[in-house]
Amino acid sequence: MPNPSEHPKWRRRSKERPAEIVSAAYAVFAEKGFSAAKLDDIAQRAGVSKGALYLYFGNKQDIFEAVVHDAIAPNIGAIETMALQHPGPFADLVRLIIPSIAQIAATSSLGKVIKMVVGESGNFPELARIWHDELIARALGILTGLIERAQTRGEVKPGDPRNYAVSLISPMLIAVLFRETFEPVGGTGFDIPALARQHIETVLPGLLVESDGR
Template structure:
């Protein structure tokens, strides 16, 4: 229901950026970055190319927004856990579990990760966007949790950043396996089960 007196066109205009980003996620995941045209995204979103340009001036701007939207919920959840003082193991299990569910339930997200890996050699700006938008914030949050845990005596000595990379590594392996090897007949991998089993192992090894 619209609020009283709220014109329908105003609600529609407010929804338009989200519709464009949802369409762009589908098109990028299906076609790759280089082959994606803004007119294809506009058509999928049901808007004109001119309307798309009102919100995103370039394809790179659109891709940056897509990455931020696709992974933003996971980062926000982990940030909330870190800010709330949740114990390290509980925060990591919740944060990594949410990421695993996202990757398992939305093949478009893993498709975008694949295109970053495949196309960033020729288009390094894609790797820069992913690095700035996802990797730096995520590793920073987990590294901070580990450093705090070490100060409390909950985690054994070691490089916090390397610990953080070890925690996240199987997520990347799961995506690579699903996007590269499953299409040619490899046995599927359960990303959520992979994450849970890995955390049981790695968190046990990080305790004093």
């Protein structure tokens, strides 16, 4: 006894389903991590049955990879264009880029995904590889390139540019990881934008050739 006009038990939405599933999976993976996330939870959150997931994805890891992929692209692009187009002195660029990263880190679910990737990398190396190649290596490469160019122009002191890049961004990453890991158990968190501002001004004097930082 179908009931076509009133309340169909379900609808055909083959166009919208994949994005809805990825979105639901994002939330569940972020909360639980990969192995602890249940396909039933993802399905329920997406408003479908578990079987429907397999109409659009081959297996659990495929869904995970789609989530990671989708979580990356929007963020990296913005930073990249900002970095490459900016013409001014290195110090100004740093004062522009690092707070942007801090802002993304503080507000998005990036921290949850980082935590997830770190935690599951041992058991799902393919995932760590995607995350590394598409985000980490790229972001680190951009920053390293900026520093190299600034060194060539005589703006930044000699020294390993990749290490300089790590010196610049690490505190924000640690703050995000801290928030995801220890705030829920009573740890005192960080004001990430404030941390970013103070960190920039702490590092720049040691980075720039002119000692006054401007």
